[in-house]
Amino acid sequence: MNIYTYDVVIIGAGLAGLSAAIEIKKAGLKTCVITKLHPLRSHSGAAQGGINAALSEANTKAHEFDTIKGGDYLGDQDAIETLCEKAPETIRRLERMGAVFSRNEDGSIAQRAFGGQSEPRACYAKDRTGLTCLQTIYEQADRLGVEFVEEWFAGDLLYDPLKRKAYGVAAMKLATSEIAIFNAKATLFATGGYARCYAINSNAHANTGDGLSLFLRKGLPLEDMEFVQFHPSGLAGSGILISEAARGEGGKLYNALNERFMEKYAPEKLELAPRDVVSRAIEREINEGRGAGEDKDFIWLDLTHLGKEIILNKLPELFDLAKSFLGLDMSVDRIPIRATAHYSMGGIPTDNFCRVKASIGEIASGLYAAGECACVSVHGANRLGANSLLEAAVFGKIAGETIVSDAPKLELIRAEESDADTLLKETQKLLRSNGEQSVASLRAELQNSMTKNAGVFRDRDSLEKQAELINDLRRRFSRVRLSDKSAIFNTELQEALELGHMLDYSAVIVAGALSRKESRGGHYRTDFTQRNDDGFLRHTFGYLCDRGETRLEYSPVTIGDYKPQERKY
Secondary structure (H helix, E strand, C coil): CCEEEEEEEEECCCHHHHHHHHHHHHCCCCEEEEECCCHHHCHHHHCCCCEECCCCCCCCHHHHHHHHHHCCCCCCHHHHHHHHHCHHHHHHHHHHHCCCCCECCCCCECEECCCCCCCCCEECCCCCHHHHHHHHHHHHHHHHCCEEEECEEEEEEEEECCCCEEEEEEEEECCCCCEEEEEEEEEEECCCCCHHHCCCECCCCCCCCHHHHHHHHCCCCEECCCCEEEEEEEECCCCCECCCHHHHCCCEEECCCCCCCHHHHCCCCHHHCCHHHHHHHHHHHHHCCCCECCCCCEEEEECHHHCHHHHHHHCHHHHHHHHHHHCCCCCCCCEEEEEEEEEECCEEEECCCCEEEEECCEEEEEEEECCCCEECCCCCCCCCCCCHHHHHHHHHHHHHHHHHHHHHHCCCCCCCHHHHHHHHHHHHHHHHCECCECHHHHHHHHHHHHHHHCCCCECHHHHHHHHHHHHHHHHHHCCEECCCCCCCCCHHHHHHHHHHHHHHHHHHHHHHHHHCCCCECCECECCECCCCHHHHCEEEEEEECCCCCEEEEEEECCCCCCCCCCCCC
């Protein structure tokens, strides 16, 4: 078995991982980036609408307040301050690297309105902003000679619980099923989100949350996992994303009665209320019988009043998506949409420098996280649109700088071949199992039930039912049977490994949602419809125990200048 030794191993090649890799490589540390996919297939490239920065404002305070209010006051305000203060310099850095942003007539970077914001501050590159940023960062990483280990699946975190020290990962080469160890002083996870545990979602197929599960399996916690964002505008049926840019450019929402229904739910912001508010409004219209279509299961997004020239100039990708997947011309046709699982506010808990918290108040050595898989808690209970690319770029860079600073103090725990035993045993068990369960059917059952029982609306009965179902799925997963027993590009084996991870963190999502007896941001309990600051202005830390049970702890929210107040739009 091969053991490769580095100063730093990064898992994930999206905007956060690449931003960190650039800083680490410039410092001369031996680094590799492990990725399931080619870096340019990373999900950062799917972000369409924009990246926030207070470029034309006197200061960043309004951006900070909008982010805090949008997150329903669960975000840590010191981290949010860092995010917003570093936003303008982040845009300028991307621009200097070669990112081509859309421009105003005077040559300044164009900015569009996004939900929950008091000013238009989403810098954009038509509706391909994420891809523009990802390509730019990748080009710079490649120019510097960053080493990429493509099409490898990180299947186990190497972590000494007594020393609270990470020392790399065990990973499987997807082409051959070869397992190898990547040994390092510092390990950074930048593995993205986990919305694939829902049936209707906007995420790439690779977004199965593997990194989060690897932490749970080492006794490490995940933070605020109950807060899953549902984007208002997924294409009906598939969940493929229609960017908030569509509403930012003036798109309107109508029900089957041709009512512009957001007037009832957010009379000031209308379609540009935060995503949780708009998603709930859409689902309520459908649930109360005002949905459109034969099955009354979607609402209409109307862009026809913009005209074809504006749509093709500012929203060309959205135009192509509607044409390709629905056969509709959005310059003359309304587009059927409904809420789609989109983003994870929760994740691996970190401090403001991307160091992972081994528990509340304790930092793990040599272990870091950044981007959507991390929870530095800048999004609180609900992320504002165009803050995700910003978080990845800002905290990815911070993660790299932190690792460079920490590296001289970090010792290398030398890996041995036996450190790959956990992943070896897991893969061999799956290949040898001759049970009666299939990966595809178990995954579909998990995804459909998560959408139904732990989706936009939840209550005690639905969540308890989901917790029982996940336990049952876990038992049945032990009897799974793979039809493909080969070693060459065994995608069924990969999907089985991914399903195991999805079951792990789904249990923590449900446990956190059951314990949080209030409604806040993306977490809405129909049996506890009000926000309860006295009881639940706190972060949830969820642990997975030996037999699949969950254990929860809580930590306080960092409040700064902005005290919690009623959230109106």
